[in-house]
Amino acid sequence: MKTQIETKSLLAALNCSATKDLRSYLNGVYVNFKTAERFTCASTNGHILFVSIGQIDNLYNDDLTGLSLIIPNEIIKKLNKKKLFVVFESLGDNRYILDDQIFTAIEGKFLQISRVVPETLNDSEIAVSNYNPEYLARAQKALNTYYQNKSTTTYPMVQRGNLAGIMHAGSNECQVVIMPISNSFYDKKIGKVQPFNRDFL
DSSP: OEEEEEHHHHHHHGGGSOSSOSSGGGSEEEEEEOSSSEEEEEEEOSSEEEEEEEEEEOTTOOOOTTOEEEEEHHHHHTSOTTOSEEEEEEEETTEEEETTEEEEOOOSOOOOGGGTSOSOOOGGGOBOOBOOHHHHHHHHHHHHHHHTOOTTOOOOEEEETTEEEEEESSSSSEEEEEOOBOHHHHHHHTOSOOOOOGGGO
16 A cells, blocks of 8 residues: 655654653654545654644555554654655555655554644633743744745744643644643742842843
8 A cells, every 4th residue: 555645744743753752652753644635644742742734645546544653753854855745655564665764663552632732712711821942942843844934934822821832824734732831830940030130230
């Protein structure tokens, strides 16, 4: 069974996956063939989640609908970034080919994405949040990779207090969900910020 899948979704997902995590299923990119034309692509490190709807160029007329797997990061890192689509082939026994690279899919069950991505966004949920700056930078890089924008392009961020925030580009085909740092963390660990000593200004 062989088809061609969109490269940019895979490369964008790399920005939000884990590396060397003991939970092996986080060290890769999840791919789920939803239809013969579209696949869900996702990755997470436990604090940030990338999810997109990738395109399939079904040149070989094989229908892989229902197949899901986790592709190791190392395989995706070697993809040709200039290719719009790369060949994906299922060999059976959990072995696959991606752009001439033979690999074994990562064992384990990926998290239930529908439980992380909000079904709706209500104005009543919008509230200021605190985020790890590294995750904000990774989210921006992931969206820039997906939309093939310049590195300086920024995106709207829906902040939801202690609920997960969402960085997006105004559409629902690609989003990054980011878990906030609880406000109680700052209250307990840092306390109130003191103004700078104005004698040195």
